[in-house]
Amino acid sequence: MILYFTGTGNSEYVAERIGREANDEVINLFERLREKDFTEIHSERSWVIVTPTYAWRIPRILQEWMKKTKLSGSRDIYFVMTCGTNIGNAGKYLKSLCREKRLRYFGCLEVVMPENYIALFKTPTEEEALNIIRRAEKSIEKAAAKIKNGEKFPRISASAADKLSSGIINDLFYPLFVHARKFYTTDSCISCGKCREVCPLQNIRMNNGRPVWGKDCTHCMACICRCPKEAIEYGKHSRGLPRYTFPKEKILS
Template sequence: MILYFSGTGNSEYVAKKIAEELGDDMLNLFDKIRGHDYSISHSDRPWVIVSPTYAWQIPRLLYDWLSRTELKGNRDIYFVMTCGGGIGNADAYVKKLSLSKGLHYLGCAPVVMPENYIAMFQTPEREEALKIVEEAEKTIKNISLTIKNGTSFSELSITWKDKLSSGIVNSIYYPLLVHARKFYTTDACVSCGKCEKMCPLGNIHLEQGKPVWGNQCTHCMACICRCPKEAIEYGKHSKGLPRYTCP
């Protein structure tokens, strides 16, 4: 069973490709996370968790869901993480989580996809993004083959910088920088409400037809990147940058 969480589509794309290669079922965790649904999940086939990388770990909202949800049936579990550059030492944290749930951990594999973190980095133009996605196809196929064979992913080479990024930097980064205070809408907003519907934490509501952000933001970038009118900005940084969704 392929379980995935995705803000702007990178992880959804990878999950679909893996599901196609394996002929396996897949489940978007959006509704379960937003609805606080921690009911038992069951799979006769290995669990494959496909996730974006947030500050060199899996997103905390996904970590919380996995911690609270009993995964029954097959005891093997793989993690596949999309990233703009690297996943740091995320492997150590998902391994610890897997073992705490009595699961047989078979590794974590990164897939480099187009950068989507418009709040802090440069998002690619369409042509560049398509090239990166095309280059990721081989990695996705190799990952799928490993899962199909029931073998472990190759161990990643971890540096002191990776450990620092997934450890201290992650613990500081969330409380310091992951907030919604810089989001705002321009006059281009047409009050369609898509941002409200796309927020996995229900952190957006409309007041007089305009989105208002609460205090539960996870910086998934779904609202800003999926706005059909590009009417959402994040401070000054996002101005003029292309909005990225995959494909």
């Protein structure tokens, strides 16, 4: 069974592609995360977690959900992580999570996809994004083939920089950077409430037709990237940058 979390669509696409190739069920975890639903899930087939990479590890909201949710049936589990550059030493922490959950770790595979972290990095143009997605197909096919055949993913060697990124940098990243204080709306806002709908932590409420962000933010970038009017900014950094969501109409047409 394939479980996925996505902010702007990269992991959704990868999960669905693997699902088609491996002929496996695909479940979006958005509502479970949003509603803090830790109800047991059962599968006789291997578990496959498809997730974006946040500071060179899986998102903490997903990690906490996994810790609190019983995955019954199969004890084998794969992780497929979409990222803008690399996943660092994420495998070390996934192995630890699997030991805690008494799951057999079958490896972690990275799939480089278009960058969506508009809070700190540059997002791609549509043409750049399409080229990155096309290059990612080989990695997606490789992951699907290994999963379908029940083979472990190849082991990834972590460099000193990888260990630093997934370790100390990840520890500092959340308290220093993961907050919603810099989000704001411009006069282009049409009060549609889309940002509130796509927030996985219900961290956005509408006040006099404008979104107001709370303190429970995971920096998934769904609100800023999925705004139909590009009316949300993150400080000064996002100004003039293209908003990225997975271009389904271009890839699937």
